[in-house]
Structures are given as C-alpha cells and as structure tokens.
Ligand code: ATP
C-alpha cells in the first residue's frame with residue numbers, strides 16, 4: 001500500500017492557507033493509503049517560542065487534524081518529539097546533506113533575512129535535514145504539502161539518491177504532491193505575499209470567529225477593473241479569492257471563473273465568504289469539542305506506538321548500512 005506522510009509545525013494559529021494547502025487534503029488519502037500525519041514540534045523550536053504557547057499550539061493542531069476528518073483508526077497521528085528515531089536519524093543524515101545546499105533553501109533565506117546574522121540558530125539552518133528524516137523514516141512515497149515545501153522534498157530526494165548510491169537501496173524515494181488549487185494562498189491584505197501563520201496581517205485564522213472571517217474576506221484587497229477573472233499577474237487579489245472558492249467548493253479554477261462571470265466584486269466576495277464560512281463553522285465546532293474533551297490524547301498515544309515501531313525499523317536499517325555496530329547481532 002502506498003505510504004503517505006505529512007506534518008505541520010505548531011508555530012502559531014493555523015491559517016486558511018494551511019487548511020487549503022495542506023490540512024484539507026490529508027484525509028483524502030486515509031482510505032486508500034497508509035497515512036502518517038505528525039506534529040512537527042521539534043521544528044517549532046527552530047525559532048524562539050514560549051513553552052506554554054508551544055504546548056497549546058500542539059494540542060490545537062492535533063485537534064485540527066481530528067476535526068478535519070483524520071481518523072486515528074485509519075491513520076497514524078503522532079508527535080515528532082515522541083519518536084526519538086527522528087533525532088537519532090538526524091544525527092546520521094546531517095552528514096549527507098551539504099551546507100551549500102542548505103544555504104540555498106528559500107525558507108531559510110526568508111526566515112533568517114531579518115535576523116541578527118550572528119545569532120541564527122543551527123536548527124533553523126539544518127531544518128531540512130530533520131524534515132528529510134521525518135519523511136524517510138516511514139518510507140513515505142507521497143508527501144502532500146503546499147508549494148513552499150516542495151524545495152525541501154526535492155532536497156530529501158537528493159539525499160535519498162546520494163545515500164542509496166553509496167549504501168545500496170536503503171531509503172525510499174519520496175515525491176511531493178501539491179493540490180491542484182490553493183497550493184499557495186496569498187494574504188488578503190497583500191495578495192503578492194503568502195498567507196503565513198507567523199505573519200498575521202491579512203490572514204484568516206481557523207479559530208477566528210465566523211463574523212470576523214466574513215469581514216476579512218469582504219475587506220480583501222481586489223484589483224483594478226471589475227471583471228472576476230483568474231489572472232495571477234494582473235489580478236492577484238481576485239485570483240487568490242477564486243482559488244479559495246475553488247478549494248472550498250472542490251471545483252476547478254475554470255469552473256469557479258465561469259460561475260462568477262458577470263459578477264460584481266461585492267457579490268463575488270460575498271459568495272466566497274459564504275463558501276468559507278459554511279465549511280469552517282462546523283469544522284470549528286468539531287475542533288472545540290475535540291480540544292475540550294481532550295480526545296487528542298488517546299489519538300496521539302495510539303499513533304506514537306505505531307510510529308515508533310515503523311521508525312525504529314528504518315533507523316536500524318540505516319545504522320546497519322552506515323556501519324554502526326549492532327550488539328544483538330554480535
Ligand atoms: P510559518 O509561518 O511558521 O513558517 P506556515 O504558515 O508557512 O508557518 P507551515 O507549518 O510551514 O506553515 O506549513 C504547514 C503546511 O501548510 C505546509 O504543507 C505548507 O506548504 C502549507 N501552507 C502554509 N502556508 C500556505 C499557504 N499560504 N497556501 C498554501 N499552503 C500553505
């Protein structure tokens with residue numbers, strides 16, 4: 001059976017971008033593939049974060065996973081930090097990716113650009129090594145992500161090819177899977193930049209009250225002209241809203257465009273807002289119920305066991321391949 005893996009960092013409140021680009025797709029795989037979905041909590045430490053905030057973000061993220069329809073009976077949901085094989089494999093794999101490669105990663109360049117250059121954590125720089133370990137530990141073949149993570153999956157492929165060339169077929173070669181619509185949702189206040197949870201201007205957060213989500217969409221920046229048309233270059237604001245609508249209704253951009261032919265911007269935005277609110281309202285209710293009942297605890301305990309089993313097997317295989325002595329085999 002195909003193995004699918006993905007994760008999200010508990011760095012802040014999830015945005016509509018996270019939902020459309022990643023979260024919403026995860027559940028689509030669970031009936032036909034072996035799915036591993038985790039909380040990338042070690043990754044959340046790559047930038048300063050308050051411990052209590054990190055804990056609460058983690059609880060909320062797992063509750064979002066469950067509210068989105070991920071079923072712990074059908075897929076494995078776990079915390080990265082609860083499977084020590086991630087850190088152990090990281091200690092090995094950091095020797096097979098190069099500093100030149102890591103310094104070319106867009107996410108690193110963006111996140112470090114405004115930092116004091118002499119105080120950039122090593123973890124931020126080495127982030128893609130740990131991410132590659134997350135993927136190969138479960139022999140993942142498919143990694144559903146938003147567009148900004150494609151470069152990291154490509155780097156994982158380079159690592160796998162390099163490692164296997166040297167040691168034989170030890171690791172599984174993964175491929176990324178980006179959704180047809182909504183792989184890069186833009187900020188509503190500046191549709192030229194990505195909607196991101198660590199940059200809250202123009203974001204819709206999944207926990208925002210429904211009336212405020214509606215208000216944000218009605219206030220979204222649109223473009224000159226009056227036609228509702230998909231044209232990322234000249235109409236980035238309208239195109240972003242079309243993407244959001246297409247994703248909510250699970251239709252193609254072309255279908256969304258046809259639906260809105262002849263609409264005025266105001267009516268267009270109102271329908272986009274309706275589509276988002278109709279989907280998010282029941283989702284929020286499920287989320288609150290799961291968070292309050294602490295249903296996430298059982299799901300995580302179950303997932304942790306399964307994840308450890310699978311990951312430890314891969315770790316052993318790698319340890320053996322590189323020449324670390326296995327005392328049980330002596
Ligand atoms: P941060 O701002 O802390 O880096 P982020 O919002 O970019 O966070 P991640 O945890 O890096 O979120 O991303 C989780 C998943 O959501 C990834 O698969 C990522 O590609 C996807 N994603 C994030 N932002 C968007 C967006 N604006 N549009 C589509 N997908 C997105």
Ligand code: LTN
Nearest residue numbers: 005006007008009040131134135
């Ligand atoms: N780097 C990703 C989160 C992440 C991930 C992964 C995604 C960590 N490990 C493995 C897919 C597979 C991010 O910043 N969104």
